[in-house]
Amino acid sequence: MNEPPPQAKSGRNRLIRPYAVTGGRTAPRTQLALEALVSSATAPGVDSSMLSTEYQAITSLCRQIRSVAEVSAMLHMPLGVTRVLIADMAAEGLVQIHHPSLDAGKPNLNLLERVLSGLRRL
Numbered sequence: 628m629n630e631p632p633p634q635a636k637s638g639r640n641r642l643i644r645p646y647a648v649t650g651g652r653t654a655p656r657t658q659l660a661l662e663a664l665v666s667s668a669t670a671p672g673v674d675s676s677m678l679s680t681e682y683q684a685i686t687s688l689c690r691q692i693r694s695v696a697e698v699s700a701m702l703h704m705p706l707g708v709t710r711v712l713i714a715d716m717a718a719e720g721l722v723q724i725h726h727p728s729l730d731a732g733k734p735n736l737n738l739l740e741r742v743l744s745g746l747r748r749l
Contacts, residue, residue, distance in 0.1 A: 686721060
């Protein structure tokens with residue numbers, strides 16, 4: 628049987644306002660594009676049970692490389708909140724951000740399809 632999606636485990640139906648999750652911040656501290664790819668990173672000495680449910684869900688999803696837009700859609704979380712959380716997690720060494728390279732000025736078609744798919748799930 629399939630494991631429930633991370634949003635089910637993280638209690639997506641909680642009554643917490645999105646701005647409360649980010650401490651009132653609406654923009655990430657560092658530039659983070661929708662199409663930026665995110666993967667889980669091993670941070671030495673981090674006990675995952677001590678992480679917030681949102682961080683745990685993002686870490687779980689990003690075991691497979693995903694775009695910021697995909698993470699947002701899969702967690703049913705506002706894009707702005709997702710960007711803030713992922714940028715914070717990157718600063719803490721919990722995830723790695725992979726900025727896609729442009730081939731002759733054009734983004735990778737596969738990447739664009741994945742971003743579009745993630746945006747459709749929003």
